[in-house]
Amino acid sequence: MTDKVDITLNINGRNHAISVEPRRTLVDAIRENCGQTGTHIGCEHGVCGACTIIVNGDPVRSCLMFATQADGVPIRTVEGLAKGDTLHPLQRAFMEHHGLQCGFCTPGFLMLATAVLEREPDITDDELLDVLASNLCRCTGYQNIIKAVRAAAAEMRA
Amino acid sequence: MSAATKGSGMTWVGRSIRRLEDPALVAGQGRFTADLPAAHWVRFVRSTIASGNIKRIGVPPNSNVITAADLASAKSIKPMLHKFNYVPVAQPILAADVVRFVGEVVAAAVAPSQEEAEDLADQVEIEIEPLTAVTDARRALLAGAPIIHPEAPANVIVEGRIKTPDFDATWASAHIRIKFEARSRRQNATPLEARAGHAAYDTATGRVTLTCTTQMPHLTRTAIADVLGMPESDLRVIAPDVGGGFGQKMSLPPEYVILVWLARRLRSSVAWTEDRRENLMAGFHSRDQVIALEGAFDKDAKLTALSADIVANIGAYSCFPTTCGVEPLMAMAELPGPYQVQAYECVSRGVLTHTCPMAPYRGVSRPVITFALERLMDKAAAKFGIDPVEIRRRNLIDRFPYKSATGLTFDEGSYRQTLEMAIEHIDLPAFRARQKQARAEGCHLGIGFSTFSERTGYGSPAFAARGMEITPGWENVEITMDPSGLVEARIGSSPHGQGLRTTLAQIIADEIGVEPRQIRVVHGDTDRAPYGWGTFASRSLVIAGGASLIAARKLRSKLIKIAGHMLEASAADIVLEGGMAKVSGTDRSVPIATMARQAYYQTHRFQGDIDPGLTEIGAYDPAGTFSNACHVAIVRVDIDTGHVAIEKFLAAEDAGRIINPMIADGQVHGGIAQGIGNALLEEIVYSDTGDILTSTLADYLPPTAREIPPIELHHMETYSDASITKAKGVGEGGAIGAPAAVINAINDALAPFNVSIDEIPATPRKIRAALRLAMEKRA
Numbered sequence A: 001m002t003d004k005v006d007i008t009l010n011i012n013g014r015n016h017a018i019s020v021e022p023r024r025t026l027v028d029a030i031r032e033n034c035g036q037t038g039t040h041i042g043c044e045h046g047v048c049g050a051c052t053i054i055v056n057g058d059p060v061r062s063c064l065m066f067a068t069q070a071d072g073v074p075i076r077t078v079e080g081l082a083k084g085d086t087l088h089p090l091q092r093a094f095m096e097h098h099g100l101q102c103g104f105c106t107p108g109f110l111m112l113a114t115a116v117l118e119r120e121p122d123i124t125d126d127e128l129l130d131v132l133a134s135n136l137c138r139c140t141g142y143q144n145i146i147k148a149v150r151a152a153a154a155e156m157r158a
Numbered sequence B: 001m002s003a004a005t006k007g008s009g010m011t012w013v014g015r016s017i018r019r020l021e022d023p024a025l026v027a028g029q030g031r032f033t034a035d036l037p038a039a040h041w042v043r044f045v046r047s048t049i050a051s052g053n054i055k056r057i058g059v060p061p062n063s064n065v066i067t068a069a070d071l072a073s074a075k076s077i078k079p080m081l082h083k084f085n086y087v088p089v090a091q092p093i094l095a096a097d098v099v100r101f102v103g104e105v106v107a108a109a110v111a112p113s114q115e116e117a118e119d120l121a122d123q124v125e126i127e128i129e130p131l132t133a134v135t136d137a138r139r140a141l142l143a144g145a146p147i148i149h150p151e152a153p154a155n156v157i158v159e160g161r162i163k164t165p166d167f168d169a170t171w172a173s174a175h176i177r178i179k180f181e182a183r184s185r186r187q188n189a190t191p192l193e194a195r196a197g198h199a200a201y202d203t204a205t206g207r208v209t210l211t212c213t214t215q216m217p218h219l220t221r222t223a224i225a226d227v228l229g230m231p232e233s234d235l236r237v238i239a240p241d242v243g244g245g246f247g248q249k250m251s252l253p254p255e256y257v258i259l260v261w262l263a264r265r266l267r268s269s270v271a272w273t274e275d276r277r278e279n280l281m282a283g284f285h286s287r288d289q290v291i292a293l294e295g296a297f298d299k300d301a302k303l304t305a306l307s308a309d310i311v312a313n314i315g316a317y318s319c320f321p322t323t324c325g326v327e328p329l330m331a332m333a334e335l336p337g338p339y340q341v342q343a344y345e346c347v348s349r350g351v352l353t354h355t356c357p358m359a360p361y362r363g364v365s366r367p368v369i370t371f372a373l374e375r376l377m378d379k380a381a382a383k384f385g386i387d388p389v390e391i392r393r394r395n396l397i398d399r400f401p402y403k404s405a406t407g408l409t410f411d412e413g414s415y416r417q418t419l420e421m422a423i424e425h426i427d428l429p430a431f432r433a434r435q436k437q438a439r440a441e442g443c444h445l446g447i448g449f450s451t452f453s454e455r456t457g458y459g460s461p462a463f464a465a466r467g468m469e470i471t472p473g474w475e476n477v478e479i480t481m482d483p484s485g486l487v488e489a490r491i492g493s494s495p496h497g498q499g500l501r502t503t504l505a506q507i508i509a510d511e512i513g514v515e516p517r518q519i520r521v522v523h524g525d526t527d528r529a530p531y532g533w534g535t536f537a538s539r540s541l542v543i544a545g546g547a548s549l550i551a552a553r554k555l556r557s558k559l560i561k562i563a564g565h566m567l568e569a570s571a572a573d574i575v576l577e578g579g580m581a582k583v584s585g586t587d588r589s590v591p592i593a594t595m596a597r598q599a600y601y602q603t604h605r606f607q608g609d610i611d612p613g614l615t616e617i618g619a620y621d622p623a624g625t626f627s628n629a630c631h632v633a634i635v636r637v638d639i640d641t642g643h644v645a646i647e648k649f650l651a652a653e654d655a656g657r658i659i660n661p662m663i664a665d666g667q668v669h670g671g672i673a674q675g676i677g678n679a680l681l682e683e684i685v686y687s688d689t690g691d692i693l694t695s696t697l698a699d700y701l702p703p704t705a706r707e708i709p710p711i712e713l714h715h716m717e718t719y720s721d722a723s724i725t726k727a728k729g730v731g732e733g734g735a736i737g738a739p740a741a742v743i744n745a746i747n748d749a750l751a752p753f754n755v756s757i758d759e760i761p762a763t764p765r766k767i768r769a770a771l772r773l774a775m776e777k778r779a
Helices: A026-033 A089-096 A106-119 A125-132 A143-157 B022-026 B114-123 B167-172 B217-228 B254-266 B276-282 B326-334 B366-384 B388-395 B415-426 B428-440 B460-464 B500-512 B540-567 B592-601 B661-680 B733-749 B764-778
Strands: A005-011 A014-020 A052-055 A058-061 A074-076 B040-046 B052-058 B064-066 B105-111 B125-130 B156-163 B176-184 B196-201 B208-212 B235-238 B269-273 B289-297 B303-315 B343-352 B444-456 B475-481 B487-491 B519-522 B574-577 B580-583 B589-591 B615-620 B625-637 B644-654 B711-716
Touching: A005 A026, A014 A026, A026 A052, A052 A106, A058 A106, A089 A106, A089 A143, A089 B022, A106 A125, A106 A143, A106 B022, A125 A143, A143 B661, B040 B114, B040 B254, B040 B276, B052 B105, B064 B254, B105 B114, B105 B254, B156 B326, B167 B303, B167 B343, B176 B366, B196 B254, B208 B217, B208 B254, B217 B235, B217 B254, B254 B269, B289 B326, B289 B366, B303 B326, B303 B366, B326 B343, B326 B366, B366 B388, B366 B444, B366 B733, B388 B415, B388 B444, B415 B428, B415 B444, B415 B625, B415 B644, B415 B711, B428 B444, B444 B733, B475 B500, B475 B540, B475 B592, B487 B500, B487 B540, B500 B519, B500 B540, B540 B574, B540 B580, B540 B589, B540 B592, B540 B615, B580 B592, B589 B592, B625 B733, B644 B661, B644 B733, B661 B711, B661 B733
Parallel strands: A005 A074, B040 B269, B208 B235, B303 B343, B487 B519, B644 B711
Antiparallel strands: A005 A014, A052 A058, A052 A074, B040 B105, B052 B125, B064 B105, B156 B343, B176 B289, B196 B208, B196 B269, B289 B303, B444 B625, B475 B487, B475 B615, B574 B580, B580 B589, B625 B644
8 A cells, every 4th residue: 555645636627635546547536535425436447438527628538547636726517517406418318319228338428528528519410429439338328418418418508 | 206205096006207217326335345435345356268278277375265075065057948858967166177168257365455356367377278169059060069068968058849730731821931040149238236235243143144136136145145055044145236138147157155054154245346358258148049931921021930949058057047038039939020820930048158157138139130030031021022111011910919829919009009109209201311322322210110029028828938947037125114104115126227216116106195205115025025026027017016906005005905994985985195094075084004003002093904014025926928019220330341320219108007117118218228229239258269258348339329320219009918007017018129220221222232240240341241242243
């Protein structure tokens, strides 16, 4: 065991002062130290994208970052998507279009799509497909995830 | 599409209402096993050697590392079949003297955090004297091959044989016979959530609660209690939100047994979250089969006889509860598929090797046998010079009930109609014209068909036919209306993404006149739900749905009686809808919630006529029903790189009455995507010495959104009496039919080169190898 370091994770606007080993990954810190378990771990080697969160405006795989690298940086996770009781258009679209089945990959897809649509609201369907191919879903065959994200993109542009 | 409103006279069944499961899941409020905090974490130390004798296990002093010696009182996992020359073999909870596959658990390192448990595991020294390993099933059958279990000296653990009385005569009278070998490489179901378990000891009661990512909570409870010799009532198993299963989570992993044992020993909580590498190595594999197939046809291209030799690589141990017979025996029973062939001989063997144990995976063998049989039909069509569609037309079953060569009864279906429906929507003549033109331009397009059946919703008789010591099948559903009029349905099935909370609520809502959102379906908790078998084999909507219907009808009768008393009307005149009991043709009504209060608080009013309370139980154990479909794939093959792009995928599907079209489509989409992955990408690879070479998702490749084309679905709804709700299962068909359609399409694209791809997955390397070989032959 190595000495712990004190850091502050700013998750969805709230500061979490935590003490972690330098080797602790960001996703483990978010889940274990901050209790925000909406972000899931699917592979821990950066392929499946289940742990995708938004760090400083960018979608990142939180299993590939150390917690210490995110000290003081604004982090957004699925828990922060809704505004009070009002769901984000992407959350609504995933329900409306059946973009989820088991729901395990869903937080990662929601955060990936949120970051991309905020950055490129006019992204083409084909570019969007490339982006969504970053993450794995084993249940839906992607049909309804694509449909949901396209619908939300249209709503967010309107 | 709101679940909040319903027009008069409409049913909830048949409507795409939103899922009741979703609000929590999209908000990050799902509850998965790995979300639970624990006082202790486990890291399993696994064998890095495929076959060998354990010489020494070195453990750091004063550390908490558990080995087989600690678990001496635990039994082994030893499932049983009473037929098919099954040889029972024992899987120790922790390997004691020998190891039999890379990934087998040898020790458990326990520490306060996951990182510290990993550190501790790294310090455990396991000395193994390596022995020669065998990973290929056909090599394991050769004389002198290494023996995996001495009880099975020829490495054959199960062997089914069948030969119909008319076989020899029919075989001899064949016009032509076509023989080839179809092979499926090994796959991993790869749910996005790998396995995880959390066992917590309750000091007040001495009970342990095991929360784990399972498809079968009750059977997990029974099995662990048996293995550890503890009273079953001292164990509670919870399957919370489960991140996909696809069969991988319906067998008992030794890891969960260790967690329960540890929780009792430490009198605390202890957790394990599997990493992806462990899952790919040791989280159960499937579909590793070779089928030598020969079909006899008469002069009209009708399949008259079928001969098959099936070798299924079942790995190092037999999975609990189905046993490893599940793959070879299902292959033997269902190989003749939806074709009118009555002469059949088959030998199907499950063969032990030094590899990860096989367990069921979506479709169980049928993706492989459908692939083999559909290749045969296409090869025969080519030989007869007829279209692949035409040969299917001539051979598909069309009279029901149809009794298959292996004695299975096919209920009403639409095998030919779904084929015609698919062809109509794909516009075959237009495609053939486009294909011809593209070929002239050096572009290789192909179309492939697969027509198949999907046996679903089968109860205990079907499992009993396999001689299973543990014979699953039936389901119980308990429905309680509480005094406020809200409804709870407790089910033994254990859904994990199928939307069953929604679809069962739709079935129940129609019977008792309340909205689906007022019905809470409770599952996945052995303390709360009645004993049941879980969710697998496309069974839950049919069987738990049927049991729900039976229980809801009983509750409906009771509510109608109560309403009759309260409204002073004849039961025959009472209608339950919109949360009210009404006397038809009058304006007299009473809210169901008011009736519920009466059923609990005013029982004296119904003395002698109605029992107190509002709980009813429904049980259902059907013989089973067959869904059917036709899949069509259109592909473009790059002959220079071997890359296959799927341009279009279409399925015409009949799963009986569709309870929720949105959810049914989602099931088919997901199955087809897995089938496409199986056809093109996914392959677990072992080295000759038994090392696993595909232990990350960069090596084992589930498809992404780029590989899956838009999927076009068309439905027919044949209502069969084999299911009381008229719903048939829909969970596996996508995965069963897709590989055959894709591979047939590839072969159609490559027809000018005279190659035949008869192996899945058809990776670019294999396609290039086949093309190179064909070119060399030609030169």
